[in-house]
Amino acid sequence: MDPVNESKVNSPPDLRNRKQSEDYVLEDIYESVDFEFNLNGVHSDVGNMFQKFAKKELIKAAVKKQVRKAESKLQEKNAKLKEAIKVKKQKLEEKITAPPFLRTSDKCAFTLGIVALCITEYILLKQPQWMSLWYTFLLFPLMIARYISYSQAKYQYFMLDFCYFVQVVLLVQLYIKPSPELFQFLFTLSNGPLCVAIVMWRNSLVFHDLDKTTSVFIHMFPPLVTFSLRWYPPGNDFSLVCLEPDCRASLYYTFGVSFVAYCLWQALYLIQTEVIDKEKLAKDKQIMTSVRWMTEYKPHPVYKWMVKNGYRYGPTSALVLTQGIYTFITLLPIIPVFQYYELHAVYLCLIFLVCIWNGANYYFEIFTETYTDRLQRFLKEKKREKKEAKETKPAEKNIKPKESLSSSGDAIRN
DSSP states (O other): OOHHHHHHHHHHOOOOOOOOOOOHHHHHHHHTTTTTOOTTTOOOHHHHHHHHHHHHHHHHHHHHHHHHHHHHHHHHHHHHHHHHHHHHHHHHHHHHHHHHHHHHHHHHHHHHHHHHHHHHHHHHHHHGGGGHHHHHHHHHHHHHHHHHHHHHHHGGGGGGGGHHHHHHHHHHIIIIIHHHHHHHHHHHHIIIIIIHHHHHOOOOOTTTTHHHHHHHHHHHHHHHHHHHHHHOOOGGGGGGGSSTTTTOOOOOIIIHHHHHHHHHHHHHHHIIIIITTTHHHEEEEEEHHHHHIIIIOOOHHHHHHHTTTTTOOOOHHHHHHHHHHHHHHTTTTHHHHHHHHHHHHHHHHHHHHHHHHHHIIIIIIIHHHHHHHHHHHHHHHHHHHHHHEEEEEHHHHOOOOOOOOOHHHHHHOO
């Protein structure tokens, strides 16, 4: 036997005691492949089998190496792509929150709000039968925009409130199963608790604020639609909206069915927030609900009065009790409002006048200060960022780059 080959066979390199890189391992495999198996008493087939095995291992090692290289390149590309997307996102957010963009978007929202109000007035006075279509045309984009904004702000539980329940009932009456019984039930909810909520919760007609405008739409448009249907039904067929020959409101649907429907909604709401999602809401205090809003974030005057006068049964029970009493009281004027056109018109005008007054208070007492403060805070923040950027640049020049993990690993292996 060749002494050189004999030494290679009898003394294979001890890979366990040598910290070699993958390149060294591959070289050893290459050397082993070239061995001449000429051992005494060993059949040549054994040598061929070992060579095939060594070649397979060599191919596997080479493939693994190429895969690792490809993965590392892909990770680098993904990291660069994420960084580029992050930079573009930051630039876009800066442009969106910049004063020129804010002013432009607010101007557009204000203009669209005025245009929508003018169209609503025209339809209500000249073409009241179109009011349902106009309501539907505005409802869906506003609800989509609200859901997106509320989800981002963790306000999505507000969309379980009673006012959204009334929107669903109105859509059922308009497009799924219209009936005089459902209409009287809908008329009661729309012109009672939903409409008076503008006064109770101080909704404001602020055209440049999409959120405030949407709140006014949710509470004011169902009463306007039911006004049009009540006094100008399709084809002047009053049998579509009236149960009695003289078209009087039904006490059963006005007080009985309506209040039971409210209680049913309230029970489902409590099951969702106090049972199903109780742990979720307890873990995340930033998720806003009606209870948290009215008792913690912006305590309502009614809740403050109850606490001041010794109410100690918890905010949830306080909200349920307050809304129950409020709902029953707002049902009381529905009978005469349903019966007399002039009273109904004056009733809605007074509610809308309160909404306009709240908007005027917002513009002249709050908006003039907060809007200017918001722009000034933005400008100060930009100046501070520029200053910090200038201060950090000289410091970065003096910092030596750290060795990469791969280079440090090579140093260990060597």
